[in-house]
Amino acid sequence: MNTLNAEQQAQLSRRMNRERLARKSAERLLERKSLELFNINQSLQQTNNEIKKLSVAIEQSPNAVIITDTDAIIEYTNPSFSQLTGWQADEIRGKKTSILSSHLTPDSTYKNLWETITSGQVWHGEIYNNKKNGEQYLEHVTISPIFDENHEIRHYLSISEDITLKKEYEKQIHQLAHHDSLTGLLNRYSLYDRLKHEIDNAEHQNAQLAVMFLDLDRFKPINDTYGHKGGDQLLVEIGQLLTEVTAEHCTILARLGGDEFVAVIPFLEDPIIAAKLAQDILTALEEPIQIDKKHKAQTSASIGIAIYPNDGLSAAELLKNADTAMYHVKDLGRGDYEFFTEDMNKAVEERLILARELKLAVAENKLELYYQPKITQESNRLCGVEALLRWNHPELGFISPEKFIPIAEDNDLIIELGLWVIKSAFAQLISWQEKGLPSIKIAINISTKQLQTQGFVGSVERALHEFQVPPQLIEFEITESAAMDDPLKSIENLKALRNIGIDIAIDDFGTGYSSLAYLKSLPIQVLKIDKSFVMAMDKDENSAAIAKAIISLGHDLGYKIVAEGVETQQHIDALSSYHCDLLQGYFFSRPLPSIEMEKYMLSADICRH
Known part of the structure; x- marks a missing residue:
């Protein structure tokens, strides 16, 4: 056996070491590459998973x-x-x-x-x-x-x-925010915004513009007669009518709410254009308006006009002044148009002052009742009195009821004031009885708002009980317009009052609706001929004929007839020939304060109830 020498052994040992090192290096390389492959595989799997997730997400x-x-x-x-x-x-x-x-x-x-x-x-x-x-x-x-x-x-x-739907919803929300939901016209918010813009344009162009404030006349009776659905349809039709009539001139047409509308004419060359447009609107409203398949409604409007810059420099001021002009039309009888004037502002200021003073007068009991006698035509006897409210202001003097009663109605003082009148008249009646004076009937005027107020009949019952007044000595006078303003409510309350024992009279008959057919449905006992007919009888044949016809037809329906405004013997002779029942006017006596009325009663021949 050959043996290796030392050198050969050393060479062999070195070769074996190299081989061992190479093998270890290869193992490490294999291990590293295996790890890299594993990581790559893991990464590919992760990438594939992400791709799958992304694909699913997109799908x-x-x-x-x-x-x-x-x-x-x-x-x-x-x-x-x-x-x-x-x-x-x-x-x-x-x-x-x-x-x-x-x-x-x-x-x-x-x-x-x-x-x-x-x-x-x-x-x-x-x-x-x-x-x-x-x-x-x-x-x-x-x-x-x-x-x-x-x-x-x-x-x-x-x-x-x-x-698409989102934009449609946004459009609807914008429509609701800027337009009236019933008529589709601009609403109050958009009116102010657009009007301010037009005022800016007018200022830069040194131009005029017109603001027209329109309010429907007697809308409430229509609403009550045909219901809210009929009233709403009327407003829709009015909106369409105004859109058509104003299209040529107006850039703004809005509904403020209720039965109020506003139209704006920009770059107004001449106020005559606004006047002509107002007249066109009034003419268009003369035609009855179809509100459903069976019914048409007739209405009119009162229109106030304010011109920029003469009548105001801001949207608020122009609208206020146009509104003032509109109410001036209402006061004059409705169904017309008026341009704003500074005198109207003075009238508004005066009304504000009177409203404040009236509130104080009611609170401090500074008002009083006067009484005007009613005389029987056949026997010339005192048969009753009408209680008339009077206000003697310490600084302004006597203020006409024609001035302060409308103010009371506008400021909701009429309910409190009306109850004060009822209680004061009841108290006076009892006072006269306690003084041994004969019992006579007292007529008391009742306003529209009183008649329509919930609880009115109950307040009358409580007052009768408080003062122990026999109801047969009380007569309530209401105007034709009050009875027609809310027919259903009027009939309900009037029947309730009649059931208590109070007589009901229609005041100023002949100046309002003059519908005897409608009046027949009301529980009334008395018709009062308006004084305008009575005072004109000796000068105007038509007035005499109207008075005669009212008396004849009223008697046929079983009513007593009272003629007010009797001032001459000729009036008495004519009314006697027409067989009028009761006479009232300055020929017999002016309205008297309570003390003077007592003296009148002591000297008068009084009919017995």
């Missing part, structure tokens, strides 16, 4: 997704796109996105879109497109460029949301 996205090439050729669409547009993926793949165009989106939008995405930026915007069936829709779109590893654009990704 299940509620938004429509499109992927195109750089020429806008469609390469991919998700199911939401198909649900939205009706196009299936295999139908639209390979077609240009322009197949979706509705041609409603401006060219400038598309120009901006392409300039943005071809420069490598993301574009956001709204586009009108067509569905497969031709239906249009609005979508909010985000389009992003897709880059390759060299940062070259290879594809475009579009993600869109259908916002």
